[in-house]
Amino acid sequence: MSSSWPLWEVFVRGKRGLNHVHVGSLHAPDAEMALRNARDVYTRRNEGVSIWVVPAAAITASSPDEKDPFFEPSGDKVYRHPTFYEIPEDVPHL
Amino acid sequence: MSFDNAYESLIDHEDTHWAFGTGFSEALAGVDREVPDVDRADLTAYCLMLGDDALVLSHRLAEWCSRAPELEEDVALANIALDLLGQARLLLTRAGEVEGDGRDEDALAYLRDERDFRNVHLAEIECGPFAGGDFATTMARLLVFSSWKIAQYSRLRASADPVLAAVAAKGLKELAYHRDHAAQWVVRLGDGTAESHRRMQAGLERVWPFLDELLTAHAVERRLAGVAVDPGELRSEVDGVLDAVLSAAGLTRPVDVPAARVNGLAGRDGVHTEAMGYLLAEMQHLHRSLPGATW
Numbered sequence: 369m370s371s372s373w374p375l376w377e378v379f380v381r382g383k384r385g386l387n388h389v390h391v392g393s394l395h396a397p398d399a400e401m402a403l404r405n406a407r408d409v410y411t412r413r414n415e416g417v418s419i420w421v422v423p424a425a426a427i428t429a430s431s432p433d434e435k436d437p438f439f440e441p442s443g444d445k446v447y448r449h450p451t452f453y454e455i456p457e458d459v460p461h462l
Numbered sequence: 463m464s465f466d467n468a469y470e471s472l473i474d475h476e477d478t479h480w481a482f483g484t485g486f487s488e489a490l491a492g493v494d495r496e497v498p499d500v501d502r503a504d505l506t507a508y509c510l511m512l513g514d515d516a517l518v519l520s521h522r523l524a525e526w527c528s529r530a531p532e533l534e535e536d537v538a539l540a541n542i543a544l545d546l547l548g549q550a551r552l553l554l555t556r557a558g559e560v561e562g563d564g565r566d567e568d569a570l571a572y573l574r575d576e577r578d579f580r581n582v583h584l585a586e587i588e589c590g591p592f593a594g595g596d597f598a599t600t601m602a603r604l605l606v607f608s609s610w611k612i613a614q615y616s617r618l619r620a621s622a623d624p625v626l627a628a629v630a631a632k633g634l635k636e637l638a639y640h641r642d643h644a645a646q647w648v649v650r651l652g653d654g655t656a657e658s659h660r661r662m663q664a665g666l667e668r669v670w671p672f673l674d675e676l677l678t679a680h681a682v683e684r685r686l687a688g689v690a691v692d693p694g695e696l697r698s699e700v701d702g703v704l705d706a707v708l709s710a711a712g713l714t715r716p717v718d719v720p721a722a723r724v725n726g727l728a729g730r731d732g733v734h735t736e737a738m739g740y741l742l743a744e745m746q747h748l749h750r751s752l753p754g755a756t757w
Contacts (some may be wrong), residue, residue: 373532394534401646405534408541414486 375424376402378409380416388420396421489552489632494624497560500689505623506561507580507682508690510570511730512626513553514581517571519607520546521745522585526600529591538643542604545636549629556625572749576739577732583721584672586729586738589665594737598651598658599665605644606669608637609703610676613696622688645707652711659712666708667716674720676700680730 373395379388391410396402402421411419430438442448497505523543530536554567565573588594589603615637618630651662677697683690708715727733748755 395532396534397650401650404643404646405538408538409534412537412541 373397376406376421377424377427378402378406379420379422380406380410381418382415383417388418393424399423489548490625490628493628495559496624498622498689500622500686502560502562504682504685505689506557508686509553509557509560509626510578511580511680511682512629513550513557513570514579515585515607515611516546516553517550518579518581518741519585519603520544520550521741522589523600523604526591531597535597539600542640542643545633545640549633549636552625552629552632556623556629568749572746576734576742579732579734579738579742580730582672582675582729583735584669584676586741587669587672587735588737589669595665595668596661598647598661599668601644601647601651602662602665603669604640605648605707606673606676606700606704608641608644610673610696610700612637612641613699613703614691614693617691617695621690626689641703648707648713649711652708652713662711663713666713670716671719671721673700674718675728675730678728682730 374397375393376396376399377393378391380391381388394402394405394409396405399421403419406419406421410416520543523539523546526536526539527543528536530539550571551567554570558565558567558570584603584607587603589599590596591600595603612634615630615634619627619634621627621630648662651658653659654662677693677700679693683692705715724733
């Protein structure tokens with residue numbers, strides 16, 4: 369039966385979170401049921417205040433084969449990182 | 463924040479470092495437990511009626527564990543069963559407290575015999591996963607049960623018993639989700655394929671004879687005016703909800719032919735269907751074999 373239900377990716381925004389975070393995936397017959405299943409599977413322990421579900425088929429992912437040209441070039445460019453600033457301790461969410 | 467070992471971080475300190483899953487609260491914290499000035503035997507019986515409805519349906523839903531058509535549905539049914547079990551615990555605890563004979567929730571759940579259970583027949587009948595039904599029948603029962611309970615609990619919030627009022631207020635949010643879950647499936651199955659429509663209609667036909675008992679007042683409920691809800695008042699609200707769901711699902715409302723009573727008695731009197739003894743045997747077996755067993 370699972371083979372006939374599409375796969376959905378689930379994103380949950382936690383109580384203290386600022387953005388939705390990918391938490392996993394599930395099968396559901398349609399978007400409404402995917403939301404309800406996500407509520408039951410991923411927010412049973414008081415985790416969330418908001419849920420997004422996205423059809424897994426709608427996600428375009430980078431290919432592992434392209435990992436080197438995609439990500440390697442940034443490895444030695446330290447000047448892209450703002451590591452030379454001092455960040456005050458009371459600035460939240462940095 | 464630093465700790466000497468990984469476990470230390472899990473106990474006894476503020477929880478602000480957790481991104482998820484904090485802020486749990488005790489169900490009835492701060493609720494007045496004063497017993498209203500009514501007949502104690504009646505109030506005990508009424509708490510048992512409400513508690514047994516929740517306990518017995520919880521057990522029926524738990525039978526789906528590992529047997530649901532999908533993993534996700536398995537979790538959903540277990541969640542609903544646990545919501546109902548939570549309500550049952552509060553209600554049976556209250557029954558024992560009002561009774562005053564020192565019986566706690568476990569004594570009432572595990573050590574009473576069939577004739578002392580006060581749940582409606584709808585909660586106890588077999589609706590799947592075993593003989594007597596299937597997933598569609600289970601959703602038909604859940605729709606009828608939760609639609610009725612919502613009507614009952616929304617009035618019970620004004621009960622003169624502060625504990626019953628608090629349990630009802632808490633339970634309503636849970637029941638709203640149960641009804642929504644059932645309604646989603648009734649509409650999908652009723653409006654799905656020819657086979658799903660046939661089975662959904664058959665599920666409705668199976669549970670419909672037990673609707674009348676839900677809406678018929680018992681003598682205890684009549685005597686407890688101000689504390690108990692009169693089931694007769696709920697009929698039009700329940701009918702309205704069920705008709706709306708059936709209409710959206712393209713299903714036909716079954717003919718109202720109430721299940722037969724025994725000398726006018728039914729679940730509220732401790733007179734149960736044949737399924738009840740088997741249900742209790744499974745539910746109570748462990749506790750009766752190993753009294754006080756915990757894990």
